[in-house]
């Protein structure tokens with residue numbers, strides 16, 4: 360069934376175009392074919408209505424071309440069972456302002472193939488800065504300016520979809536714009552490995568080495584990929600050292616801090632830790648709202664005349680906390696639906712058309728898990744965490760647990776209060792506000808909370 364559906368999907372993608380495919384077909388899943396009827400799971404009623412009205416014929420044709428005898432499509436609404444919707448997909452949703460232009464960075468030594476394409480949307484101008492990413496942004500800007508190398512490497516890390524690649528592309532683009540002669544090389548660690556393997560196969564390792572050792576700025580995205588790949592790590596290590604020795608800037612990104620990358624050789628970890636290590640923290644509400652506001656301006660230019668009702672962006676910023684890519688995809692889908700149906704983008708339409716994304720974003724961690732984790736982290740007893748004692752050593756962790764419970768679960772304040780030994784909702788509100796305040800003022804407190812949040816999200 361999977362193979363058949365994969366064939367149907369690729370045929371449909373070619374027939375309806377990437378954008379329509381991502382919006383309408385990607386969220387569908389073929390479950391069974393019986394008695395001439397194909398059972399297709401679909402995340403929302405809205406989507407199934409639209410697909411059955413507009414895409415039934417292409418789907419039937421594609422099924423038949425793949426050898427399946429199907430006369431009817433039967434859509435069922437499957438909670439949380441669909442394939443990733445476009446918003447949650449691995450590749451960024453094409454932004455409206457430009458047709459996702461990917462242009463190669465100026466390659467080193469005239470070889471354009473060496474540098475991976477840069478996404479023209481990933482610029483500093485399009486990067487929204489907030490508390491969670493301000494340090495990463497400032498460091499990226501500093502590197503993009505060029506001049507004497509002050510920290511080497513710049514190591515950017517953070518969870519999925521928080522803007523690492525965006526910043527890397529922005530650095531490459533800006534640096535190249537400031538200094539057209541500079542040899543800037545941006546590529547993923549995976550591409551580094553493939554190029555190295557190809558050089559081994561084609562016996563062109565000397566050329567490979569020369570190319571990589573003569574760049575002015577080397578940027579390697581998702582470096583965790585080479586963990587456990589011995590000869591690639593070895594080559595990476597030598598490239599790294601050669602460039603550092605020549606005073607050339609290196610920028611690295613990864614999904615975690617150097618010390619936490621498993622199967623990475625110790626000497627590489629230690630090299631990676633030598634420069635500036637900057638964490639892109641999970642987004643907060645304010646940053647999500649600013650990003651949504653900025654992306655909305657872009658969408659308005661592509662879909663003029665659509666009405667976006669009050670409260671929709673706030674609702675999205677509140678409910679979709681996972682990552683910016685999902686947030687962007689959600690907005691993209693809303694505008695696409697609205698332009699096709701002529702509806703205003705209001706809360707009802709948002710809830711209906713994004714039901715699958717909202718469900719997936721529902722925070723699944725429980726208040727009890729949060730309490731356990733916080734108690735463990737501060738080395739106090741769970742019974743003390745929820746109990747009545749007011750000493751500071753218990754009260755602060757308790758307020759942190761209340762804050763996380765508010766942030767990470769959909770429980771109301773009274774519900775949280777009940778789970779904290781029957782406390783009143785005003786006590787919970789006070790605790791949440793206190794921590795919000797402390798987070799802003801006290802960096803180590805903010806880091807502690809982020810650490811706990813990440814541990815709970817794992």
Ligand SMILES: Nc1ncnc2c1ncn2[C@@H]1O[C@H](COP(=O)(O)OP(=O)(O)OP(=O)(O)O)[C@@H](O)[C@H]1O
Pocket residue numbers: 451452481485486487488492517518519520521522523524525526614650683684687
């Ligand atoms: N602060 C921001 N302002 C504007 N757009 C952002 C911001 N952060 C992330 N984005 C957007 O979110 C999407 C995902 O970002 P990006 O690809 O850079 O994430 P990443 O951290 O590299 O994730 P991954 O680990 O999956 O590679 C991109 O479209 C990017 O433009």
